Amino acid sequence: xxxxxxxxxxxxxxxxxxxxxxxxxxxxxxxxxxxxxxxxxxxxxxxxxxxxxxxxxxxxxxxxxxxxxxxxxxxxxxxxxxxxxxxxxxxxxxxxxxxxxxxxxxxxxxxxxxxxxxxxxxxxxxxxxxxxxxxxxxxxxxxxxxxxxxxxxxxxxxxxxxxxxxxxxxxxxxxxxxxxxxxxxxxxxxxxxxxxxxxxxxxxxxxxxxxxxxxxxxxxxxxxxxxxxxxxxxxxxxxxxxxxxxxxxxxxxxxxxxxxxxxxxxxxxxxxxxxxxxxxx
Amino acid sequence: xxxxxxxxxxxxxxxxxxxxxxxxxxxxxxxxxxxxxxxxxxxxxxxxxxxxxxxxxxxxxxxxxxxxxxxxxxxxxxxxxxxxxxxxxxxxxxxxxxxxxxxxxxxxxxxxxxxxxxxxxxxxxxxxxxxxxxxxxxxxxxxxxxxxxxxxxxxxxxxxxxxxxxxxxxxxxxxxxxxxxxxxxxxxxxxxxxxxxxxxxxxxxxxxxxxxxxxxxxxxxxxxxxxxxxxxxxxxxxxxxxxxxxxxxxxxxxxxxxxxxxxxxxxxxxxxxxxxxxx
Numbered sequence: 059x060x061x062x063x064x065x066x067x068x069x070x071x072x073x074x075x076x077x078x079x080x081x082x083x084x085x086x087x088x089x090x091x092x093x094x095x096x097x098x099x100x101x102x103x104x105x106x107x108x109x110x111x112x113x114x115x116x117x118x119x120x121x122x123x124x125x126x127x128x129x130x131x132x133x134x135x136x137x138x139x140x141x142x143x144x145x146x147x148x149x150x151x152x153x154x155x156x157x158x159x160x161x162x163x164x165x166x167x168x169x170x171x172x173x174x175x176x177x178x179x180x181x182x183x184x185x186x187x188x189x190x191x192x193x194x195x196x197x198x199x200x201x202x203x204x205x206x207x208x209x210x211x212x213x214x215x216x217x218x219x220x221x222x223x224x225x226x227x228x229x230x231x232x233x234x235x236x237x238x239x240x241x242x243x244x245x246x247x248x249x250x251x252x253x254x255x256x257x258x259x260x261x262x263x264x265x266x267x268x269x270x271x272x273x274x275x276x277x278x279x280x281x282x283x284x285x286x287x288x289x290x291x292x293x294x295x296x297x298x299x300x301x302x303x304x305x306x307x308x309x310x311x312x313x314x315x316x317x318x319x320x321x322x323x324x325x326x327x328x329x330x331x332x333x334x335x336x337x338x339x
Numbered sequence: 340x341x342x343x344x345x346x347x348x349x350x351x352x353x354x355x356x357x358x359x360x361x362x363x364x365x366x367x368x369x370x371x372x373x374x375x376x377x378x379x380x381x382x383x384x385x386x387x388x389x390x391x392x393x394x395x396x397x398x399x400x401x402x403x404x405x406x407x408x409x410x411x412x413x414x415x416x417x418x419x420x421x422x423x424x425x426x427x428x429x430x431x432x433x434x435x436x437x438x439x440x441x442x443x444x445x446x447x448x449x450x451x452x453x454x455x456x457x458x459x460x461x462x463x464x465x466x467x468x469x470x471x472x473x474x475x476x477x478x479x480x481x482x483x484x485x486x487x488x489x490x491x492x493x494x495x496x497x498x499x500x501x502x503x504x505x506x507x508x509x510x511x512x513x514x515x516x517x518x519x520x521x522x523x524x525x526x527x528x529x530x531x532x533x534x535x536x537x538x539x540x541x542x543x544x545x546x547x548x549x550x551x552x553x554x555x556x557x558x559x560x561x562x563x564x565x566x567x568x569x570x571x572x573x574x575x576x577x578x579x580x581x582x583x584x585x586x587x588x589x590x591x592x593x594x595x596x597x598x599x600x601x602x603x604x605x606x607x608x609x610x611x612x613x614x615x616x617x618x
Binding site: 066067069070071076077078079080081083084085086090091094095098125127145147148150151159160161162166167168169170171173175176177178180181184185187192195198204233261262264265266267268271272274275291295296298299300307310311314317318321325329 | 341342343345347348350351354355361404406408409412413414417422425427429430432433434436437438439440441442443444445446447465469479480482510511512513515539540541542543547564571575578579590591594597598599602604605606609
């Protein structure tokens with residue numbers, strides 16, 4: 059019997075070892091990728107890099123100003139579309155969870171979350187690019203907004219569901235009209251949760267390339283017209299990474315560095331907010 | 340606004356169906372197992388891409404499962420609290436935050452040469468790029484989805500169950516194997532399904548690494564280590580080049596198939612989770 063228990067304990071110990079080994083092994087690729095991008099990309103970034111458009115092959119220098127500006131504009135437009143729609147839908151879902159419409163739109167949020175980004179690109183191509191006859195930043199923004207919606211909706215809904223009913227009831231018993239209760243009580247109370255949802259969704263769409271391939275397309279020049287093709291950071295990385303020139307690869311490494319840092323900082327800040335405000339997402 | 344959501348989904352579905360109509364009409368159901376994809380002679384078959392998609396996703400899934408289960412068990416059972424646990428959990432979540440284009444770029448310049456050396460060692464054609472390389476990157480990318488769900492579920496196992504087993508003299512391994520695993524089995528499976536949904540629709544990293552050939556491989560070895568194509572990657576590569584209606588609508592039909600498959604997998608996954616958390 060003594061020997062058996064020894065064997066069983068050894069087995070348990072070995073299993074624990076294997077679990078710990080695998081659990082920590084997975085941090086390795088992330089660390090390697092981070093270090094590699096920093097090594098390749100950090101050296102590229104300087105003021106010139108941030109304020110100039112890409113140079114033609116053979117010329118030295120050049121930067122990613124067009125992609126930075128393009129990403130900024132498209133994410134801004136996408137946010138302007140997706141945040142109000144997403145918050146309203148989220149409020150509806152948390153206020154009327156039992157209705158038929160809530161069931162079906164909840165189902166649609168689940169579906170939307172699972173739709174591959176490339177499919178969103180195809181659909182927006184037919185909705186906006188084809189009728190307008192040209193690739194445009196606007197269509198890119200719409201595609202990004204569709205990708206953004208489910209995250210904003212779910213975070214709004216889940217934050218508001220956690221709020222105690224007594225808050226709302228107190229305001230209503232004071233005679234405050236329903237829409238003012240939502241605006242002045244419910245939204246401010248759930249603000250941190252909604253905000254972190256929005257930040258997460260921005261971090262998610264800024265790195266999306268697939269929906270932009272057939273919509274915003276890309277543009278080697280600085281452009282602020284929303285009805286013309288526009289460059290974006292991930293699309294620039296894609297184009298330049300798959301090109302055969304070393305100069306262009308360096309440009310792409312620099313752009314990757316900026317994109318990665320932006321996404322990581324946004325994620326970490328969101329984590330800090332959610333911890334400080336004790337929000338559960 | 341909620342109505343708008345329903346409209347978006349219906350609109351997506353309608354657009355995909357209407358635009359792929361020319362191809363559905365002329366090719367019928369045979370489209371799915373046509374072995375040749377040759378836009379120049381106007382022959383379209385989805386078989387190479389179906390195989391490519393399934394192969395990359397399943398290899399990625401098999402590689403990722405030990406890792407995601409290990410993380411779920413470690414953070415759910417061995418070490419659920421404390422700074423080390425928080426750090427590891429946040430790191431795993433950051434893996435999901437890295438844009439897929441960066442995985443693709445890194446894979447192209449770092450992983451591809453490594454795989455090429457490995458392929459020389461085991462005596463297969465050293466392409467470097469291909470199905471195997473894509474699966475490796477995909478595996479890393481999908482681990483967080485199954486893992487973070489697994490952590491939550493394993494933490495939900497009622498402690499009286501575990502305590503009962505310990506009181507009977509079970510070791511930690513035995514508790515995990517005969518109490519925690521059976522209790523969370525369906526939930527963990529749902530997590531794997533969500534990972535699979537991600538893997539099927541993943542575009543950019545795969546497009547950069549898979550090599551993009553639409554030919555069917557002649558042997559299993561070549562199918563795994565040689566270049567291929569997935570549904571998402573062929574759409575990404577050829578959509579803007581498609582110059583006639585038939586070609587374009589064949590690509591959209593691929594998108595439609597991809598849409599249905601991922602949606603069904605996701606909904607089944609979500610349904611299992613809802614049932615699990617409500618019990």
